[in-house]
Amino acid sequence: MQTIKVAGIQMGTYTGDYESNMSNALTALDKTASDFKPDIVCFSELMTVPYFACTYNDKFFELAEPIPGRTTKIMADAAKKHGFHIIATTFEKAEDKYYNSAFLVSPAGELKGVYRKVHIPKSGDRKLLPIDEQYYFSGGNDLPVFDLNGIPIGILICFDRSITESFRVLMLKGAKIVFVPVATFGMRKDPFWEELKVRGMENHIFVIAVNKAGDEICEGEEVKRHHFGRSCIIGPMGDMLASLEDEPFGVLTGTIDLSAIDLWVKIVDWRSFRKPKLYDIITKTR
Numbered sequence: 001m002q003t004i005k006v007a008g009i010q011m012g013t014y015t016g017d018y019e020s021n022m023s024n025a026l027t028a029l030d031k032t033a034s035d036f037k038p039d040i041v042c043f044s045e046l047m048t049v050p051y052f053a054c055t056y057n058d059k060f061f062e063l064a065e066p067i068p069g070r071t072t073k074i075m076a077d078a079a080k081k082h083g084f085h086i087i088a089t090t091f092e093k094a095e096d097k098y099y100n101s102a103f104l105v106s107p108a109g110e111l112k113g114v115y116r117k118v119h120i121p122k123s124g125d126r127k128l129l130p131i132d133e134q135y136y137f138s139g140g141n142d143l144p145v146f147d148l149n150g151i152p153i154g155i156l157i158c159f160d161r162s163i164t165e166s167f168r169v170l171m172l173k174g175a176k177i178v179f180v181p182v183a184t185f186g187m188r189k190d191p192f193w194e195e196l197k198v199r200g201m202e203n204h205i206f207v208i209a210v211n212k213a214g215d216e217i218c219e220g221e222e223v224k225r226h227h228f229g230r231s232c233i234i235g236p237m238g239d240m241l242a243s244l245e246d247e248p249f250g251v252l253t254g255t256i257d258l259s260a261i262d263l264w265v266k267i268v269d270w271r272s273f274r275k276p277k278l279y280d281i282i283t284k285t286r
Contacts (some may be wrong), residue, residue, distance in 0.1 A: 005255050006253070007038040008253075011183075017148040043086075047089045048065075049063045060091075066093055072105065083218065088201060089102045090102075099116040104148075115140065116139070117139065117160060151258065178206070185228060204269075
């Protein structure tokens with residue numbers, strides 16, 4: 001397969017309960033299936049819960065669920081109904097640990113894999129960026145590549161995008177597309193697209209980032225967060241192929257041609273110029 005139709009559902013503000021929030025997600029999914037008929041759909045980060053990591057409140061641990069669990073069942077049924085792959089996200093509980101996770105289900109309704117966010121942020125200045133995800137989440141310990149009808153794909157979640165090595169590892173493992181569910185807001189708006197463009201260009205991969213959009217506030221927060229959306233599809237030379245602004249439950253769509261990777265690799269293949277022996281310091285220091 002050289003071309004693939006991809007879609008992203010830019011989740012809106014959490015509506016106050018799981019059922020109504022999931023209903024909104026499924027309505028957007030059904031419309032995407034009808035209007036675009038994609039091969040794969042990706043949702044935003046933490047699609048089943050509010051973004052609660054700007055507060056310290058143990059009640060949010062009650063929203064965690066196992067994988068497989070109710071969300072995997074709902075998404076597996078939807079994937080089977082529509083006949084395409086889905087990357088969905090959830091607040092995962094696994095034994096005594098909690099993770100910020102994404103999972104992939106097949107058109108047959110099978111759970112094909114799980115990715116747990118590896119890099120868990122904590123702000124050093126809560127006035128500028130009031131985030132402490134480390135209070136809630138443990139970090140994953142793997143950067144897997146999944147098979148999408150013969151196409152190797154990777155998944156990263158939000159802050160992972162800012163760790164350049166994450167993309168490089170996935171590229172070296174063979175990934176041609178990296179999906180990035182996001183729930184970012186505030187001061188990270190301006191560099192959002194530029195950062196992702198560089199990741200696509202420096203690794204010759206397609207990047208599909210799907211953010212949340214709209215105003216949201218949790219108990220304990222002083223002001224609303226504005227999740228700025230800007231979900232996007234970026235090509236292997238950092239070219240912007242499609243994008244949204246801040247439409248809640250907006251749908252991002254595009255058809256990507258994987259032969260574009262071969263074209264740019266033929267011109268200049270970054271991998272062939274690398275000198276890994278000179279890069280040991282990366283793994284020996286913080």
